[in-house]
Amino acid sequence: MRLKTLLKLCVPLLVAILATGCVTSKPYDYTAFKQSRPRSILVLPPVNSSPDVNATYSMLSHVTYPLAESGYYVLPVALVDETFRQNGLTNPGDIHAVVPAKLKEIFGADAALYITVTKYGTTYMIINSVVTVSANAKLVDLKTGQLLWEGSATASSDEGNNNSSGGLVGMLVTAVIKQIANSVTDAGHAMAGTTSQRLLSARPNGMLHGPRSAQYGKD
């Protein structure tokens, strides 16, 4: 009996601990998202509230990947930007103010993604420099104007230091990553790639999988 009791205690408890690592606590309400079932996403040029003027186009050029690989059709971002330009809209703030029905009429997309870049660039400290890119996003149904999902994400060249107390190897890895990150001319752009992945690839509490994914309807 004692054996069984022990087993009963050992296994489920440990499994539970592990599973907790996978699943995050507060579930997102996907009712509107699941009702809308968007197939195509129009990504509007991101509003930039950071001091770096490159942030808008840097982020815009990264976002197709996580969305498309999650199963959505993403309208060609440069061509969309050009269409806005030809209609006299060059400021992301003005573009974000266009009514959903008008966007639907021109682009025919099911949903639009409104991104704001809140941090983009390098913070210099005494013995260290840290590259951080943060952004938030809202997915809006273009037929109804309803909010389907919103979220935010951040990526930083410093995170290896905080997270892993991985001893010597950990420190070495961190040092190498830093060297790479800081040696590329546009370190912010590389970091924006990580931020866009975290922000927009399908995951718990994040975007759901789209119709072109094998995971569609399973999350």
Added chain:
Amino acid sequence: MTNNKCKQGIAVFSVLASVLLVGCVAPQQRLYQWEGYQPQVYEYLKGQGNGPEAQIAVLEKDMQKIRAKGGTPPPGYHAHLGLLYSQIGKDDQVLQQLRTEKALFPESTAYMDFLLKKFEK
């Protein structure tokens, strides 16, 4: 003996754990072959690249790589090529690229038709 059984329990647990963990990080098959698409889009948006001809050359070369591997280009790839061709006045190529985008991704139909209508005039 109790100890032994618990060890067994831990062994079973380890197997379960690795299955669970693999479930978390299983590498998914990618839907598209991206090649240089996003870096080229960035070059275009920054407006500091080597001009449309150089960008077309990169994307057409990458397109051959994608075809050779039997892959699919990502959403927007052909449409972006169409945009680049429009800047050097190769109208027949523009039409062809936009139509290819539409054929590969029917979700793009409304926008592609909007662009084609403007172009065919």
